[in-house]
Amino acid sequence: MSVVLFWFFSIVAVASAAAVFIVNSMARASYALALSFIAVGAIIVQLELDYIGVITILMMVMEMAIMAVFMVMYMGMNPALMPMDMRHNKHRSAIIAVFVFVLLAAGALLIPWPERMGVPAANVTASLGESLMGSKMLVMLVISPVLFATIIASLVLANPRGRYDRRGDNLDRRGADGRSEPEDPIRGGLGR
Amino acid sequence: MDSVNGAVWVLVLPFALAAVALLAAAANAALDGRTRGVSTTSGWVAPLQESARLLRQQRRTLPGADSLLWRIGGAGLVVAAVLKVLVVPFGGFTFADLSVGLVWFNAMDVLLWALWWLLGWGANSAWSLVGGYRFLAQALSYELPLMFALTAPAIGAGSLRLLDIQDAQSGLWFVVWMPVAFLVFAASVVAFSSWGPFQTATGRDAAGGVIGELSGVDRLVVLAGRYMILVAGAAFSVPLFFGGGSGPWLPAGVWVVIKTLAVVALLLTVRRLFPTLRPERLAEVALVLIMPLVLVQVAVAAVIVVVNGGAL
Numbered sequence: 001m002s003v004v005l006f007w008f009f010s011i012v013a014v015a016s017a018a019a020v021f022i023v024n025s026m027a028r029a030s031y032a033l034a035l036s037f038i039a040v041g042a043i044i045v046q047l048e049l050d051y052i053g054v055i056t057i058l059m060m061v062m063e064m065a066i067m068a069v070f071m072v073m074y075m076g077m078n079p080a081l082m083p084m085d086m087r088h089n090k091h092r093s094a095i096i097a098v099f100v101f102v103l104l105a106a107g108a109l110l111i112p113w114p115e116r117m118g119v120p121a122a123n124v125t126a127s128l129g130e131s132l133m134g135s136k137m138l139v140m141l142v143i144s145p146v147l148f149a150t151i152i153a154s155l156v157l158a159n160p161r162g163r164y165d166r167r168g169d170n171l172d173r174r175g176a177d178g179r180s181e182p183e184d185p186i187r188g189g190l191g192r
Numbered sequence: 193m194d195s196v197n198g199a200v201w202v203l204v205l206p207f208a209l210a211a212v213a214l215l216a217a218a219a220n221a222a223l224d225g226r227t228r229g230v231s232t233t234s235g236w237v238a239p240l241q242e243s244a245r246l247l248r249q250q251r252r253t254l255p256g257a258d259s260l261l262w263r264i265g266g267a268g269l270v271v272a273a274v275l276k277v278l279v280v281p282f283g284g285f286t287f288a289d290l291s292v293g294l295v296w297f298n299a300m301d302v303l304l305w306a307l308w309w310l311l312g313w314g315a316n317s318a319w320s321l322v323g324g325y326r327f328l329a330q331a332l333s334y335e336l337p338l339m340f341a342l343t344a345p346a347i348g349a350g351s352l353r354l355l356d357i358q359d360a361q362s363g364l365w366f367v368v369w370m371p372v373a374f375l376v377f378a379a380s381v382v383a384f385s386s387w388g389p390f391q392t393a394t395g396r397d398a399a400g401g402v403i404g405e406l407s408g409v410d411r412l413v414v415l416a417g418r419y420m421i422l423v424a425g426a427a428f429s430v431p432l433f434f435g436g437g438s439g440p441w442l443p444a445g446v447w448v449v450i451k452t453l454a455v456v457a458l459l460l461t462v463r464r465l466f467p468t469l470r471p472e473r474l475a476e477v478a479l480v481l482i483m484p485l486v487l488v489q490v491a492v493a494a495v496i497v498v499v500n501g502g503a504l
Contacts, residue, residue: 027261027313034306050292051352058299062335065305068313069328125292125352189473190480 006046013039024083026071034064051125202287206274212449213273213419214239216456223460243412251408254316262314266410268307269417276300276424281354283437283444293354294346297428298339304384304421305331308393308402311414315405323401327386327393329471333478334390338380340486344373344493345432348503358436360503367433369496369504372489374433376482378459381425385418388463392470426455 016039019032037060045053087093121127132140159165167173217239225235253259279286279293290296305328312324346352348370349360360366367374383390386402394401406414430436430451437444439451469477496504 025258027258027310031261031306031310050290051295054290054292054295054299058295058302061299061306062302065302065309065328065331068309069325189469189475189477 002046006043009039009042009046012036013043021086024085026084027068029086030064030067030071034061037061048120049124051128198285198287202278205277205287206270209274209277209420209423210270210416212423212452212456213416215453216423216460217415217419219457220460220463223464242415246408246412246415249408249411251410252405254405257316257405258314260314261310263410265307265310265312265314266406266414266417268303268310269414270420272300272303272307273417273420273424276421277427279354280427280448281358281431281436282448284355285445286355289355290353292352294342294352294357294432298342301338301380301384301425302335305335308386311406312393312402315402317405319399319404320402322398323393323395323404326395326398326401326471330383330386330390330392330474333471333474334380334383337376337478337482337486338384340483340490341373341376341380342432344370344486344490347490347493347497350497350502354431354436358431358438361435362438364504365433365435366503370433370489370493372485373493374429376486376489377425377429377432378455381422381429382459382463385422385425387418387422388459389466389469390474392468395468422459423452423456426459427452429455 013036016032016035020029020036023029023032038057041053041057041060043053044056047053218236221238222232222235225238226232276297278288279290279296281289286293288296308327308331309324312320312322312327315321345357345366348366349357351357351360357366379390382388386393392398392401394403398404403411403414427448430448434451434455437447439447442450
């Protein structure tokens, strides 16, 4: 049963990954990729890494949904909504794809895989949390602010009616009619 | 419960969920009807009449519609609702006893991001697409508070398994010492169902948004799926905040259904107190006001668990 499921999810993962480059719509490509990741997440659950598997599905579906927002934000409406070829720079990307595939497949088949030495922890989710929050805490503490700053910076750059646009680079521009605040076409829900 | 019995119940589950969703839709229509002066009876039967009408209606598709993605988006709402209820414990029985049931629910509600957007995309109509993007804009506001609200019961029980979370409330229901988490969760359930004050994705000001171009059985599936998601979210609040199947005299499974109906009734009532909230306004409310509140809630829960050595 688990072998059948493994092959099912593997075929879904590979087939939908191939579909990403065959379909001619951005939406279909995005969600074919999401389906591929969902199948990979299911395989991870089969490895009894429940938390990582489910969180993979969660993150990847969310990522594809967010990508739909960025798709329109950065590309403009036309190329995102029109049928388009999903393959670019075809010859070189084909060469790279074949090379990487041969490398990974040869590695997977030719490496003398070691026998399992230890046994998995009783509660893998808890031990994952402990290793992330314990000895790797410093790495997490360094990475998180960097990632967060990147997100904020990209939003500030992309948002045309953000407060840097309204109030100037130093946030000190005043309203045209002498009011203390510049005009804001869309006020936030807290009335600021 | 043995596996044969479980297999039978799993076949019953989608229909039971649809029946409760129909009940919720009927109650909502009755309340709506009363405010417009329509008789209560015709309010109660309104969803059935609408279903019959939609079943007879011809399916309409715009040229250039991406029917595959459109239909996936519609049917997916029903599937996601059923998948959410799979991990809800009915007393000691649960369809799928996942060790990470809470994360499973979270993954399914993120799936709704994709499904609502696909509904908006597939129709090949500008207003539908506007609705799809409205839902994503709203989702960005409710999802983070929702994730932290889900964290609170997990901290209280020290587990992500729903059975453990339910059993940890034998002393005191989590809703008593995690009221903020419950309110945020309930509001998020309404938001991911795109219903009530959070229905701008399907709003009349956008010509119906994601449901604007739907007709016939497609429309019926989406309208039903929306109420099924609402009911599934209400059902999930029972093991999280209301002690699961605990209660006197009746079997645990019955108590779960009763509590679910009570939460649905609460949502139907409270919905009428709030105006529709636009996503761009919700962003500031959710991230400036709600996020700190729910973080304080999580911190309070964590301190209580550490001081008390477990759930209250």
